[in-house]
Each structure stands twice: as structure tokens, then as C-alpha cells.
Amino acid sequence: xxxxxxxxxxxxxxYGPVLANDAVDLDVxxxxxxxxxxENGAGKSTLMKLIAGVERPDAGRIEWDGAPVAPSSxxxxxxxxxxxxxQHFALFETLSVVQNVALVIPxxxxxxxxxxxxxxxxxxxxxxxxxxxxxxxxxxxQRVEIIxxxxxxxxxxxxxxxxxxxxxxxxxxLFDTLRGMRDRGMALLFISHKLGEIRDLCDTxxxxxxxxxxxxxxPRDRTPTELAQAMIGRDMPPRVRAVPxxxxxxxxxxxxxxxxxxxxxxxxxxDVSLGVRSGxxxxxxxxxxNGQAEMAAILSGEVTLDRADAVxxxxxxxGRTGAADRRRAGLAFVPEDRLGRGAVPxxxxxxxxxLTAHGHGLTWRGFLxxxxxxxxxxxxxxxxxxxxxSAATEAGALSGGNLQKFVMGREIALAPDVLVVAQPTWGVxxxxxxxxxxxxxxxxxxxxxxxxxxxxxxxxxxxxxRMHVLHHGRLSxxxxxxxxxxxxxxxxxxxxx
Amino acid sequence: xxxxxxxxxxxxxxxxxxxxxxxxAAVLVSLILFAALGKPAGVALHALLIRPFASWYSFSExxxxxxxLMLIAQGLAIGFRANVFNIGAEGQFVMGAVAASALPVxxxxxxxxxxxxxxxxxxxxxxLAWAGLAAFARDRFGASEILVTLMQSLIAVQVLNYLLLGxxxxxxxxxxxxxxxxxxxxxxxxxxxxxxxxxxxxxxxLASVLAWVLMRHRxxxxxxxxxxxxPGAARYAGIAPRRAVWLSLGLGGLAAGLAGAxxxxxxxxxxxxxxxxxxxxxxxxxxxxxxxxxxxxVVAAVAISAVYIxxxxxxxxxxxxxxxxxxxxxxxxxxxxxxxxxxxxxxARMPGPATRAATPRRGGRxxxxxxxxxxxxxxxx
Numbered sequence: 001x002x003x004x005x006x007x008x009x010x011x012x013x014x015y016g017p018v019l020a021n022d023a024v025d026l027d028v029x030x031x032x033x034x035x036x037x038x039e040n041g042a043g044k045s046t047l048m049k050l051i052a053g054v055e056r057p058d059a060g061r062i063e064w065d066g067a068p069v070a071p072s073s074x075x076x077x078x079x080x081x082x083x084x085x086x087q088h089f090a091l092f093e094t095l096s097v098v099q100n101v102a103l104v105i106p107x108x109x110x111x112x113x114x115x116x117x118x119x120x121x122x123x124x125x126x127x128x129x130x131x132x133x134x135x136x137x138x139x140x141x142q143r144v145e146i147i148x149x150x151x152x153x154x155x156x157x158x159x160x161x162x163x164x165x166x167x168x169x170x171x172x173x174l175f176d177t178l179r180g181m182r183d184r185g186m187a188l189l190f191i192s193h194k195l196g197e198i199r200d201l202c203d204t205x206x207x208x209x210x211x212x213x214x215x216x217x218x219p220r221d222r223t224p225t226e227l228a229q230a231m232i233g234r235d236m237p238p239r240v241r242a243v244p245x246x247x248x249x250x251x252x253x254x255x256x257x258x259x260x261x262x263x264x265x266x267x268x269x270x271d272v273s274l275g276v277r278s279g280x281x282x283x284x285x286x287x288x289x290n291g292q293a294e295m296a297a298i299l300s301g302e303v304t305l306d307r308a309d310a311v312x313x314x315x316x317x318x319g320r321t322g323a324a325d326r327r328r329a330g331l332a333f334v335p336e337d338r339l340g341r342g343a344v345p346x347x348x349x350x351x352x353x354x355l356t357a358h359g360h361g362l363t364w365r366g367f368l369x370x371x372x373x374x375x376x377x378x379x380x381x382x383x384x385x386x387x388x389x390s391a392a393t394e395a396g397a398l399s400g401g402n403l404q405k406f407v408m409g410r411e412i413a414l415a416p417d418v419l420v421v422a423q424p425t426w427g428v429x430x431x432x433x434x435x436x437x438x439x440x441x442x443x444x445x446x447x448x449x450x451x452x453x454x455x456x457x458x459x460x461x462x463x464x465x466r467m468h469v470l471h472h473g474r475l476s477x478x479x480x481x482x483x484x485x486x487x488x489x490x491x492x493x494x495x496x497x
Numbered sequence: 498x499x500x501x502x503x504x505x506x507x508x509x510x511x512x513x514x515x516x517x518x519x520x521x522a523a524v525l526v527s528l529i530l531f532a533a534l535g536k537p538a539g540v541a542l543h544a545l546l547i548r549p550f551a552s553w554y555s556f557s558e559x560x561x562x563x564x565x566l567m568l569i570a571q572g573l574a575i576g577f578r579a580n581v582f583n584i585g586a587e588g589q590f591v592m593g594a595v596a597a598s599a600l601p602v603x604x605x606x607x608x609x610x611x612x613x614x615x616x617x618x619x620x621x622x623x624x625l626a627w628a629g630l631a632a633f634a635r636d637r638f639g640a641s642e643i644l645v646t647l648m649q650s651l652i653a654v655q656v657l658n659y660l661l662l663g664x665x666x667x668x669x670x671x672x673x674x675x676x677x678x679x680x681x682x683x684x685x686x687x688x689x690x691x692x693x694x695x696x697x698x699x700x701x702x703l704a705s706v707l708a709w710v711l712m713r714h715r716x717x718x719x720x721x722x723x724x725x726x727x728p729g730a731a732r733y734a735g736i737a738p739r740r741a742v743w744l745s746l747g748l749g750g751l752a753a754g755l756a757g758a759x760x761x762x763x764x765x766x767x768x769x770x771x772x773x774x775x776x777x778x779x780x781x782x783x784x785x786x787x788x789x790x791x792x793x794x795v796v797a798a799v800a801i802s803a804v805y806i807x808x809x810x811x812x813x814x815x816x817x818x819x820x821x822x823x824x825x826x827x828x829x830x831x832x833x834x835x836x837x838x839x840x841x842x843x844x845a846r847m848p849g850p851a852t853r854a855a856t857p858r859r860g861g862r863x864x865x866x867x868x869x870x871x872x873x874x875x876x877x878x
Contacts, residue, residue: 302732324735333733341729347722354719355734363716370714
């Protein structure tokens with residue numbers, strides 16, 4: 001084996017009481033695709049930040065080309081030859097592709113445009129340099145990010161969960177591109193928790209658990225189950241399959257909702273109709289940014305419509321009804337952004353329980369019943385395995401996954417007649433995600449009408465009775481889960497159906 | 498590059514030490530300043546800091562001034578915590594004073610037990626109406642309440658001038674711009690015999706308790722807080738923002754109006770132009786120095802009132818020029834705010850400015866306190 005390009009020895013990083021990376025050793029060779037595999041919170045992101053110079057290790061050393069280095073800033077790491085493609089893009093929507101590139105790479109725009117085309121051709125990443133970023137699809141935006149990194153001639157490219165935003169059809173071309181880079185002698189660090197992709201693409205995998213390296217394997221030699229066990233440290237939780245049952249009456253529906261988004265960069269909805277009945281889980285598949293946020297806000301009552309009968313809740317027209325009244329009518333809602341919307345970061349978990357549960361015996365004539373508030377919060381914490389020092393901890397201090405568990409738990413604890421959930425398992429580890437899905441199915445079996453908006457197709461296939469795909473603000477016809485494949489759904493996701 | 502990073506937890510001892518350190522720093526700088534002016538620094542500081550507490554009478558004057566400050570600040574703090582910034586309590590205070598004065602000025606020589614409650618009620622109504630205009634403008638037209646209330650304050654003072662120079666001028670007042678002296682029935686009872694401290698102090702303490710109950714024990718107060726801390730979460734939970742606007746401005750106007758009534762029914766005993774002495778603006782300082790917390794505001798009102806009384810004393814006994822007194826007051830406040838920030842944030846040295854492409858800062862872990870960073874859109878709404 002040739003000498004590694006990047007080599008980490010005993011790298012340790014601590015955030016207060018949390019040991020994010022504990023004596024991590026990692027060797028990345030040129031001409032290879034190296035996977036860093038781990039659950040949420042396993043320390044993948046921290047490790048990436050240390051390599052990229054965003055953070056500095058507390059102990060251990062980093063070697064580049066055999067020489068010790070201490071990248072103290074991203075610019076320095078960049079000069080060294082490290083490029084990063086983040087999961088969420090750092091592009092200005094109001095600028096064109098070439099203008100976004102020019103923010104990072106000096107040069108005349110005409111030259112840069114030519115170089116963007118050249119780089120795109122060389123690596124199979126077609127992109128129009130003059131296009132405005134807000135007009136690009138998610139896949140195209142990712143291409144812009146990758147091209148921008150490649151134009152700096154990196155020797156190591158780090159990709160953070162690059163497939164999480166892509167429709168299934170867009171993944172194989174991306175992988176071809178990445179393999180092309182490897183064949184040109186670049187080193188790639190591929191960060192993911194998707195086992196299939198890692199087995200497909202990577203030649204080495206370092207598995208992180210709780211900040212430590214637990215195994216180094218060739219992923220092509222292992223089964224997904226073995227990899228999953230190594231990743232979570234125990235057997236995968238059993239999948240709860242939804243048993244088909246007869247759904248009841250329609251509890252939540254949209255009738256021909258057309259909504260012009262006042263935000264020029266938002267998505268407008270056109271003629272969206274759907275119905276969710278008691279005792280069924282309906283999924284909304286599709287890539288975020290295709291109207292999911294708008295649809296969720298219209299369902300929750302955060303956005304009201306002019307026409308009352310455009311939304312029906314529990315048999316009553318609710319289009320002009322605000323969020324509080326819809327909650328009183330039996331709706332509960334988990335938004336995709338937990339911090340600042342689903343929860344107030346600067347308030348305790350107890351107060352965050354109060355946020356939506358105050359109608360459930362937590363007040364008396366407008367006075368708060370603090371003891372009941374705490375009791376209900378403790379129950380939510382215990383029932384949903386929320387890791388927190390206490391109910392008095394501020395919501396902003398919880399990790400994303402734990403806060404998601406809390407918000408989900410709170411809304412489920414309201415015993416809703418209708419539950420709308422956006423991205424139920426974002427940022428949640430494998431075991432907790434399985435628990436959340438099981439609770440959604442239990443809720444459905446108890447007669448609740450459940451609508452799940454999710455980017456994760458596997459998840460929708462696991463829990464939904466039916467699903468629609470939202471693409472460019474239009475909703476596909478209802479697809480019965482048992483009769484379709486992920487590829488069918490994927491076609492709707494890119495508007496090819 | 499140096500940045501302020503939010504501490505995980507502010508230590509209690511630091512919170513107590515902060516005001517003392519600020520006081521020490523202000524004293525130190527003032528000593529140099531007063532010495533440079535050739536004034537007796539020791540005498541000046543004694544007047545500024547000790548005199549307000551040195552005698553029962555001067556302390557009662559502190560309490561007299563503290564009452565309206567406390568009352569107004571309690572009302573304002575509710576709005577500030579709900580992100581409704583009523584900067585024009587001065588105008589509401591003046592309109593409260595004007596409305597309360599209407600009865601004794603226009604009603605002949607009223608007497609009877611109903612006079613006082615009627616005037617207090619009129620004062621509250623005056624402040625409420627004045628603030629209500631701003632609430633209406635914000636609710637209906639989206640006009641910034643900061644600008645509207647601030648400009649309304651200037652108008653209120655002109656209304657006061659017009660009345661005192663014209664229709665409400667005391668015909669036997671030797672052409673001075675003052676109203677008639679109020680009859681006894683229109684004057685607030687004295688709380689501490691032998692002093693000027695009146696029952697407005699009781700109202701202010703009562704308002705403090707009510708503010709505490711509202712913000713700690715009422716759902717309404719909780720919802721106001723949510724609206725201030727996380728507007729997105731308020732929308733999510735269905736908390737109407739217009740309610741926060743009306744309630745915040747309404748309570749602020751009510752409290753300021755009552756304080757204005759108390760001023761003309763107490764120490765002034767008539768409507769004068771000096772009623773617009775800046776209580777409404779000072780109360781903003783009181784509210785923030787008190788940490789927008791009802792108990793903190795009680796303490797801050799007394800402390801800041803003492804600083805004002807001490808300043809008056811220093812001009813007399815040490816011959817300090819008024820600007821020097823104002824510099825001392827300003828130093829005290831500035832050092833306090835610095836100390837207060839350092840209790841909550843620590844100074845951290847950061848690596849040089851990073852290339853944006855490699856480090857997109859998205860609402861990350863350390864809450865930084867530096868200027869806004871051009872945030873790259875994350876794709877999709």
C-alpha cells in the first residue's frame with residue numbers, strides 16, 4: 001500500500017463534557033474512496049472539521065504527505081489541497097453560477113465560465129455557468145459545489161452525505177463522477193450512514209461509534225447487516241411493518257389548493273388535492289424545496305387561505321382557521337425545523353411542552369400549572385428516550401436528534417386525531433428512527449390520520465399505506481405503496497412520470 | 498479576530514460582582530476626571546454615591562423618583578421581551594399627565610373621594626390611547642412601533658406646550674406656562690410622613706408583582722415571551738403576533754400614563770412643562786439594567802434614581818458642572834453594560850477570517866455576537 005496522503009494519529013476533540021473524537025486514527029490514500037461510516041453523533045462531522053481546519057484537535061497529530069500539519073483555518077487547508085462539499089450548500093441563490101464561483105476563485109468571469117464548462121466536461125458534471133442558482137435543481141446545485149471545489153485542484157475531496165439530497169436516479173451518475181476522480185489519483189472521503197452506497201462505491205471504510213474508531217473494513221466484503229451492527233454496536237432494531245387495515249373517514253384534506261408564494265425563491269403550489277383518512281399513513285415523497293414547506297404550513301395553519309373549504313379538518317372547513325384553532329380541532333404537527341419553530345431554543349423543555357400542550361390540562365383559568373408541565377415533560381423525555389440532563393434544560397442545548405425526539409414525543413403525547421409530520425427522523429440515529437416509525441404506526445393503528453412528508457424514500461416505503469410525490473409544487477396521483485417501487489416514485493420526483 | 502462567545506452558563510457570583518466592578522471602574526475614571534477639572538473629587542463622589550442614602554429625607558427622594566421609573570419600566574419590559582419596542586413611554590407619560598390634569602383644570606375646583614381615582618383612570622386612559630395609536634399603526638399598516646412611538650413623544654410634548662401656553666394656562670399664574678394648582682382632593686396621599694414620597698410607590702410595587710405574575714404564571718405572558726424569543730415558534734403554535742403588539746403597547750401605555758398622572762398629582766401638584774423631564778427615556782435604561790426582569794427592575798429603579806439624586810447633590814455640594822455629572826452617569830451605565838455582557842459572553846480569539854466557501858457558518862454551535870454574516874441560502878425555502 002502506498003504512503004497515505006492524509007494520516008490522522010490519535011486525534012482527539014472535546015466539546016465541554018462531550019468527547020466528540022477519541023484518539024481517532026485514519027489513513028486516506030490517494031486514488032481511493034474512503035468511507036467514514038457512523039450514526040448521527042458518532043463524530044463524523046467533527047472529524048471532517050478537524051481535517052478542514054474549521055476546528056483544531058485537542059490532542060493527536062495530522063500528517064499530510066508524511067509531514068505533520070496543523071491546519072488552523074479552512075483557507076490553509078484549502079491551500080494544502082483539501083476540498084469539502086457540504087451537505088447543505090453554501091451558494092447565494094440570487095447570484096449566477098459563475099458569480100458564486102467568483103466569490104471563492106479569483107479571475108475574470110469569462111475565464112471562470114470557460115473553466116467551469118471545462119471542469120464539468122472533464123468530470124461529467126454538466127452545468128450552465130450563467131444560470132441563476134435559484135433556478136437550479138438540487139442535483140445541479142451540488143454539481144456547482146463540486147465543480148467549485150475541483151477548480152481549486154484538491155488532492156483530497158471530502159463529501160458530507162452527498163446523496164441525502166438527491167433523487168435515486170441522480171445517484172449513479174454522481175458515483176461515476178466520483179470514481180472518475182479516484183482514477184485520476186484523487187483521494188475521496190465519503191461520509192455517510194447509507195450502507196448500500198458505501199458498499200457500492202468505497203474501497204475502505206472506517207467505522208466510528210461514540211467518537212472512537214471501532215473497525216476498519218473493506219465494505220465490499222461485508223453485508224449491510226454486519227456494517228450496521230458495527231455502526232450501532234448491536235443488532236438492528238426489528239422493522240415494524242404496517243399491517244394493512246381498513247381506513248376510516250377522511251380527517252384531513254386539501255381540495256385543489258393553488259397558492260402563489262409571495263417569496264420569489266419559494267415554491268408555489270398548483271392544484272394540490274389529497275385526503276388522509278383515519279387509520280392510514282399517507283406519505284409525501286419528493287426532494288425538499290418542491291413545495292413541502294409550503295404545503296406543511298398550509299396544513300398546519302401557519303399560512304391560511306382565502307377559501308375556507310380548501311382545507312378540511314375533521315369534516316369542517318378549516319382553510320381560514322389559524323394554527324391554534326386547528327390544534328384545538330385535533331391537529332398536531334411536527335415541522336422540519338425543530339429549533340426556532342418546533343421548539344424555542346432559549347426556553348426549557350418544560351416551557352417547550354407548554355408551547356403546544358397548554359390546552360391539555362397545563363393551565364387553570366390562564367394560570368400555568370408548573371408541576372403538571374414538568375410531569376408531562378418528564379413523561380415525554382422518558383417515553384421517547386430524550387437524552388437530556390433534566391426537563392429544565394434549554395431546548396437549544398440538546399442535539400438535533402434529541403430535540404427531534406422531544407418534539408415528536410410532545411406532539412404524539414397530545415393524542416391527536418390528525419398528525420402531520422415533516423422529516424420525522426432527520427438527524428435521529430438508527431435505533432431512535434425505528435422507534436419513531438413504530439410510534440407513527442401505533443398511532444395509525446389507534447385510528448389517527450397520519451401524513452408524513454419525508455425525503456427518505458425507504459422510510460416512506462416502510463410506514464406508508466399510500467404516497468404522493470410533490471414535484472415543482474404539483475402533487476402526483478396517489479400511489480399505493482404495495483404496488484409501486486422506489487424507482488417509480490423516483491420518476492415522479494424528477495418529474496419524468 | 499476577536500469574538501464574543503456565549504457562555505454555557507453565567508455564574509451567579511459573576512452576576513453579583515458585575516455591578517460592583519462597574520461601579521468601581523466608574524469611580525476610578527471619575528476620580529481622574531474630577532481631579533482634572535480641579536473639583537474636590539472626594540466630596541463629589543460622596544455626594545454622588547453616599548448622599549442619596551445618607552439621610553432619610555434624601556432616600557425618600559430616591560424613592561419618589563424611583564416610583565415612576567419602576568412603573569414605566571415594568572410596562573416597557575413586557576413589550577421588550579415580546580420584541581415590541583415601545584421607545585415612546587415619554588409621550589405616553591406626558592399624555593397621562595395631560596389627561597389626568599383635565600379634571601382639575603377644566604372641572605372648576607373638584608372635591609370628593611372620586612376625584613383621585615377619576616384622575617388616575619384618566620391618566621391611564623391617556624397613556625393607553627397614545628400607545629394605542631402606535632399599536633394600530635403597527636397592526637394595520639406594519640409601521641415600526643419604534644419610530645411611531647418615538648415621534649409621538651415629540652408630538653406629546655408639543656401638545657403639552659400648546660395647552661400650557663394657551664387654553665390651560667393658569668389665568669392667575671403671572672403668564673407662566675403652568676396650569677392651576679390642583680386642589681387637595683386631586684393630590685396623592687403621602688406614604689412616608691414628612692417626605693414627598695406618595696402612594697405611587699405602592700402602585701409601582703403592585704405593578705411589579707403583577708408583571709411577575711403575568712410573565713411567570715400566566716399563559717399570556719408565556720406566549721408573549723415565545724413571540725419575542727422565537728417568532729417562528731409562535732407562528733407554529735398559533736400565537737397571534739398582533740395580540741403581542743396590542744398587549745405590549747397597551748400595558749406600556751397604561752403604566753406610563755399612570756406614572757404621568759402620579760407626577761402631576763404628586764410632586765408637581767399642577768401641570769407644568771417640566772413634567773416631560775425624561776422619565777420615559779430613563780425607564781428604558783431601568784428596564785434593561787434590571788435585565789427585563791420584574792425583580793431586577795425594582796432594584797434598578799432605586800439604583801438609577803439614586804444616581805440621579807446623587808448627581809443633583811454633586812452639582813450643589815461639589816460644584817460639579819452638570820455635564821460632569823452626566824459623564825459619571827454615562828460611565829456607570831457603560832461599564833455596567835460591558836460587565837453585563839462579559840457575564841454572559843466570553844472573549845475568544847478566532848483564527849483569521851475564513852474563506853466563506855470552506856466554512857459556511859450556519860446557525861452553528863457557538864452563538865457568536867459579531868455582525869451579521871452574509872448567509873448563503875441553503876437551497877429551497
